[in-house]
Amino acid sequence: MSLTEQGVGRKQPRRFALALLGLLLIPASPVFWALTLDHTLLRQSGLAMWIAMTAGLALAGYAAWGDSRRRTRVTSALTAGWVAFSVPAFFVFTRLPAAEEARDLRRALRMTLPDHEGQPMVVGDLLGEQAVLLHFYRGYW
Amino acid sequence: MTCQAELRGLGAINDELEALGVRVVAVSVDPPTRSAEVVRRGRLPFPILADEEGRMIRAMGLLHKGGGPGGGDIAIPAQVLIGQAGDVLWERVADRIQDRPDPQTTMDDVAGVLRARGE
Numbered sequence: 447m448s449l450t451e452q453g454v455g456r457k458q459p460r461r462f463a464l465a466l467l468g469l470l471l472i473p474a475s476p477v478f479w480a481l482t483l484d485h486t487l488l489r490q491s492g493l494a495m496w497i498a499m500t501a502g503l504a505l506a507g508y509a510a511w512g513d514s515r516r517r518t519r520v521t522s523a524l525t526a527g528w529v530a531f532s533v534p535a536f537f538v539f540t541r542l543p544a545a546e547e548a549r550d551l552r553r554a555l556r557m558t559l560p561d562h563e564g565q566p567m568v569v570g571d572l573l574g575e576q577a578v579l580l581h582f583y584r585g586y587w
Numbered sequence: 588m589t590c591q592a593e594l595r596g597l598g599a600i601n602d603e604l605e606a607l608g609v610r611v612v613a614v615s616v617d618p619p620t621r622s623a624e625v626v627r628r629g630r631l632p633f634p635i636l637a638d639e640e641g642r643m644i645r646a647m648g649l650l651h652k653g654g655g656p657g658g659g660d661i662a663i664p665a666q667v668l669i670g671q672a673g674d675v676l677w678e679r680v681a682d683r684i685q686d687r688p689d690p691q692t693t694m695d696d697v698a699g700v701l702r703a704r705g706e
Contacts, residue, residue, distance in 0.1 A: 484592045486689040540684040542663050546648035554646035555673055559614075561634040562622035569612055569636075569643075570673060576608045577676065578669045579697060581597055582649050582662040584684075585615040 461509035465521040468505030472528045475499045492536070503529050593664075594629050596690035601632045603694055607701055609668070614638050616661050638662075649680070668697055676700050 475498035482488035502525055510522035555570035572578050594613060601611055611633035615622065622635035636643070644650050644662045655661040664681040666688055677700040679688060 486687070489685050489687065490683075492685065542654075542682055542684060542686075543651055544682070545663055545665065545680045546650070549648040550646045551669075551673070551675065554643045555669070557643050557646065559636040559638055559643060560619050561636055562619050562626050563634075564619045567612075567634065567636060569669070572610050572612070573669060573671055573673050575671070576610050577671055577701070579604060579609050579611045579693075580647075580665075580667040580669060581594075581611060581613040582644060582647070582665045582667070583593065583613060583615050584651075584661050584664060585617045585621075585655065 458514065459512045460515075461513040462515065462518045462521065464505050465509035465513070465518045465525070468502040468509060469521050469525045469528070471498050471502030471505065472525055472532065475502065475532075495536075499529055499532065591625065591629055593687045593690075594625065594631055596688075597693070598629060598631045598633070600690045600694045604697065607698060609697060609701070612636060614643060614662065616641055616644070616655070616659065666693060668700060670704070676704065 475495040478498045479489075479492050479495035482494045488494060506522035506525035510519050513519075555573070556568060558566045558568050561567045569578055569580065597611060597613070604611055613622075613631075613633060613635040615635065615637075616639055617625070617635070617637060618639055619637045622637055625631070626635060638644050641650050641660045641662070644660075647665075647667065649663045649665050651661050651663045653660065654663075664684075664687060666679050667675055668677040670676045677696060679693075679696070681687065
């Protein structure tokens with residue numbers, strides 16, 4: 447009996463490093479996404495991030511399946527838990543509020559704001575001869 | 588980050604827009620010094636307005652309360668085409684952070700709207 451157990455113990459593959467790699471892939475997955483931000487479809491889908499997460503999860507599963515040591519199993523469980531948290535979090539945290547119905551366009555167009563050189567500018571003054579495309583963005587940070 | 592890429596994309600279609608009689612003006616809550624750096628790095632051919640208190644953004648109904656990194660108010664990513672008479676001809680408001688306008692789509696939409704109006 448004890449011989450059999452020892453035999454199984456010896457043959458068991460050591461996959462802790464793989465489990466660790468799987469765990470590291472989860473926090474790294476947004477980085478893969480960030481690398482593809484210039485590509486519209488990849489940015490919107492977050493495909494690179496999903497692939498990295500799936501790979502991390504696959505490694506975790508593969509490691510825990512063959513290696514029943516506690517540290518391997520705990521690491522893989524952490525990976526699975528992290529993914530379970532990240533997926534819904536991705537959809538919650540990337541959602542933006544809807545624009546408000548109330549809009550005072552006249553006031554916005556008459557407003558004086560400094561441009562990037564500090565020069566005062568009134569968007570309404572640009573109109574007349576031409577149209578203006580206002581581009582609102584979240585800011586550089 | 589993302590914002591840089593989308594501003595560069597807008598810079599790339601700026602000449603085409605100007606040919607249609609459209610001036611591009613970007614707006615964010617960043618101070619002028621930071622926007623100047625963005626313009627320099629992206630070689631942007633259009634101005635960036637510094638709406639640090641979000642006055643214009645709020646007037647447009649585009650304020651994302653507490654959306655900034657330090658819990659500050661920032662703009663919801665959006666593009667609004669204002670016609671010569673000061674009316675909104677077309678607009679697109681993002682509903683997800685990663686939902687950013689593709690420059691070519693913007694170009695096609697704006698050109699289509701202007702063509703339909705004969706401006």
